[in-house]
Amino acid sequence: MMKNHDMSREALLHEISVIDFVVVEMTMYLDTHPYEREAIAYLNHYVKMKNELEKEYSCQFEPMSVAYAPESDDNKWLWSLAPMPWEGGCR
């Protein structure tokens, strides 16, 4: 994986999508296999990675969610001003 701060918006978004998909998939797997320690460790690793990347994205571009608003611009509410995902914002 590239160093986060070298990544373009598209590259960072792609990375987040890939890692989030692992999180989504592992969440459902664990829902039906709640005692598999190896799977829990695997999920936890990717949850941390996802959180770091989303924080990085929110710092460089606009907040990925309101939870990341503190990483973003203090002077304007980029959550509503930035392009919507279906308009080519966070694709």
Add this chain to the structure above:
Amino acid sequence: MWSYERRLQYPINIKEPNAKAAQIIISQYGGPDGELSASMRYLSQRYTIPYNEVAGLLTDIGTEELAHFELVGAIVHQLTRNLSMEEIEKSGFAPYYVDHTLALWPQAAGGIPFNACEFQSKGDPITDLMEDMAAEQKARTTYDNILRMVKDPDVCDAIKFLRAREVVHFQRFGEALRIVQDKLNEKNFYAFNPAFDSCNTNEMKDKR
């Protein structure tokens, strides 16, 4: 992309089952002015709104409505759990029970199933926002009607919270409507549809 938080937006702790109240309140689950209708309305309308602030507001209110859909579901569930067969038959709950047992199913109090015809997504920002403001008032009236009929404080407390949110959403949609109108020709808001007509907005704004 959505994610889920494993908590209710407002605590629901109903101690006494009440199938009669559940049959009334379920209208805010899947009825004409209910939370499902509200959420689907805003989340469907947002794609064609050409102003980010308004598309963002529709997303955020549409998301809160999903949390309200969950709250109403929790209320109905807690009002119907542990019901005896006798209570089911005595309270008039049998016609619902026969089809759904004690499961949640989106319907109006009168038994009419949830239907997308209960809301519009018109593709014109003024039209859509006027509908949204009316929808918030209709939901507020429904909660007022519920509060006239239901007396259990555990239930009323949560209903009052939901009612208050309708009022706040109405206010925010009113502001969104003003944002839209500020971008249009102030002498004729209907000169064109900013979500459809391809034209220079500023040129049209100056047109008399």
